[in-house]
Amino acid sequence: MIKTIGICKSFSDRKVLSGIDLDIKPGMIFGLLGPSGAGKTTLIKIITGQLAPDSGEVNVLGRNVSELTGEDKKKIGIMMDNHGMYDRMSCTDNLKIFADIYGVPYSEISRTLKEVGLGDAAKTPAMKLSKGMRARLHLARVLMISPKILFLDEPTSGLDPMTMKYIHKLITEQKDKGCTVFLTTHNMEEATVLCDEVALLNEGKIVERGAPDQVCRRYNHQKKINIHLVSGEDIELAHEAGSAEELEKLMSQGKIETIHSSEPTLETVFIELTGRKLDNGEEAQYA
Amino acid sequence: MRNIGVIIRKQLKDTIKNKTVLIQFVMFPVLTLIFEHAISIPDMPELFFTKLFSVMYMGMAPLTAVAAIISEEKEKNTLRVLMMANVKPWEYLAGIGIYVWTICMAGAGVMATSLPAGDVPFFLGVMATGFLISIAVGACVGIAAPNQMVSTSMVMPVMLVFSFAPMLAMFNDKIEKVAKIFYTQQIRMLLNNMTLDGIRPENIAVVAVNAVLALILFFAVFRRKGLEG
Ligand SMILES: Nc1ncnc2c1ncn2[C@@H]1O[C@H](COP(=O)(O)OP(=O)(O)O)[C@@H](O)[C@H]1O
Ligand SMILES: [Mg+2]
Numbered sequence: 331m332i333k334t335i336g337i338c339k340s341f342s343d344r345k346v347l348s349g350i351d352l353d354i355k356p357g358m359i360f361g362l363l364g365p366s367g368a369g370k371t372t373l374i375k376i377i378t379g380q381l382a383p384d385s386g387e388v389n390v391l392g393r394n395v396s397e398l399t400g401e402d403k404k405k406i407g408i409m410m411d412n413h414g415m416y417d418r419m420s421c422t423d424n425l426k427i428f429a430d431i432y433g434v435p436y437s438e439i440s441r442t443l444k445e446v447g448l449g450d451a452a453k454t455p456a457m458k459l460s461k462g463m464r465a466r467l468h469l470a471r472v473l474m475i476s477p478k479i480l481f482l483d484e485p486t487s488g489l490d491p492m493t494m495k496y497i498h499k500l501i502t503e504q505k506d507k508g509c510t511v512f513l514t515t516h517n518m519e520e521a522t523v524l525c526d527e528v529a530l531l532n533e534g535k536i537v538e539r540g541a542p543d544q545v546c547r548r549y550n551h552q553k554k555i556n557i558h559l560v561s562g563e564d565i566e567l568a569h570e571a572g573s574a575e576e577l578e579k580l581m582s583q584g585k586i587e588t589i590h591s592s593e594p595t596l597e598t599v600f601i602e603l604t605g606r607k608l609d610n611g612e613e614a615q616y617a
Numbered sequence: 618m619r620n621i622g623v624i625i626r627k628q629l630k631d632t633i634k635n636k637t638v639l640i641q642f643v644m645f646p647v648l649t650l651i652f653e654h655a656i657s658i659p660d661m662p663e664l665f666f667t668k669l670f671s672v673m674y675m676g677m678a679p680l681t682a683v684a685a686i687i688s689e690e691k692e693k694n695t696l697r698v699l700m701m702a703n704v705k706p707w708e709y710l711a712g713i714g715i716y717v718w719t720i721c722m723a724g725a726g727v728m729a730t731s732l733p734a735g736d737v738p739f740f741l742g743v744m745a746t747g748f749l750i751s752i753a754v755g756a757c758v759g760i761a762a763p764n765q766m767v768s769t770s771m772v773m774p775v776m777l778v779f780s781f782a783p784m785l786a787m788f789n790d791k792i793e794k795v796a797k798i799f800y801t802q803q804i805r806m807l808l809n810n811m812t813l814d815g816i817r818p819e820n821i822a823v824v825a826v827n828a829v830l831a832l833i834l835f836f837a838v839f840r841r842k843g844l845e846g
Contacts, residue, residue, distance in 0.1 A: 416695060419631060428702060431699075
């Protein structure tokens with residue numbers, strides 16, 4: 331569905347992407363993870379033909395991206411955080427423009443607005459929408475065309491948890507309809523719950539890839555058990571047979587308040603691989 | 618082709634809500650109506666305000682409107698969304714051009730109400746040509762400017778020259794000599810005669826050269842920057 335071979339891209343003398351290979355199968359949600367500045371947006375722009383790579387090849391829908399026909403493009407929905415709305419126009423009028431361009435019947439407009447939870451805001455000018463509502467209007471614009479492929483660049487970045495959940499639900503529904511989803515995020519929780527496959531992007535290279543739980547298991551070499559005692563003390567035991575005796579003792583004495591085995595998350599995997607936190611930059615940005 | 622219609626409809630919907638563009642479209646037609654009916658000074662040439670204001674309208678409204686519309690769409694990245702939806706740059710530009718031209722012609726129609734009926738076709742024909750040149754110049758600015766602020770500051774001097782030169786030329790011979798190289802001044806001269814017989818080769822030549830230069834500039838800017846700069 332989406333295939334890239336050896337994508338490289340530099341801006342002036344700064345190398346942003348160096349040799350990105352991807353092969354995304356139809357009907358899956360693929361997540362590109364990386365801290366801000368990693369090159370996620372740049373890669374989406376290259377895959378969607380908005381930016382030419384210095385070298386490498388992009389195939390979308392089985393065709394080189396530069397050779398996509400008008401019909402092909404109508405099957406591709408793209409939501410980028412910097413893409414605008416017609417601010418003075420209402421939600422409905424905004425969608426009408428694109429319904430006209432894509433040849434989508436007007437009945438889809440109100441249906442999609444309800445689907446994204448903007449049914450009551452149909453007549454509100456886009457500039458009066460809250461950030462979360464605006465994100466949902468963006469989503470409505472791409473969902474309305476019933477895309478075969480959906481590109482979402484940080485679809486939930488900076489949104490409240492409620493809106494975030496809502497958008498996750500909408501994305502999953504698209505997958506259920508057979509849509510292939512390519513999303514970027516710096517939120518590893520999001521990637522874990524949403525994505526069938528992830529790739530971790532750092533300094534222009536993909537440093538790890540696979541299903542989220544697979545990736546995590548691959549890095550499960552710490553194998554620790556963390557115990558919080560009733561006394562308030564925290565202790566750490568190795569996750570192995572030798573710890574059984576100690577554990578049994580604590581347990582039978584009723585000293586244990588909570589007990590966890592430490593499985594790696596995408597976050598800890600990322601830190602281990604790169605030595606940097608995933609959402610550092612973004613936190614600063616939104617603080 | 619269908620996309621041209623989409624762009625025009627989008628603009629029509631936006632017009633009523635877009636005060637900065639709207640005011641450009643209605644200011645001179647309304648002023649003309651008021652001045653022609655309310656002010657009469659002895660010895661003032663016949664239809665003075667209609668003839669002066671229509672040329673100022675021509676040098677101002679299409680230019681600023683086109684530049685403002687294109688640069689706003691660039692700044693807010695709505696243009697990018699249209700392009701991703703497979704709207705071709707020429708479809709977009711044609712849509713904006715037709716829209717602005719049509720509205721300006723409606724404005725010219727309002728201004729023509731003071732004219733004798735027989736002069737109206739000549740007047741509208743001349744105005745139609747002038748609007749086209751102004752639209753091409755406005756598109757150059759819109760395409761060249763990366764955002765609305767730059768667009769406004771680029772459009773201002775151009776607009777002042779084209780729309781005020783014909784007025785200042787009335788008071789100063791030196792300015793008149795310079796102003797003659799601009800299409801707006803030539804069109805002002807055409808409107809003063811208001812007859813086909815009064816058209817001099819010089820008028821046609823200057824307007825044609827202006828038009829050709831505007832088109833060359835337009836294609837040059839478009840080739841260098843593309844629609845999205
Ligand atoms: N048009 C551009 N010109 C120069 N540098 C750019 C341009 N676009 C992006 N960059 C740089 O490329 C790097 C990656 O940017 P981006 O793809 O936006 O990262 P992400 O989306 O992962 O946050 C950043 O360092 C950014 O400054
Ligand atoms: Mg980004």
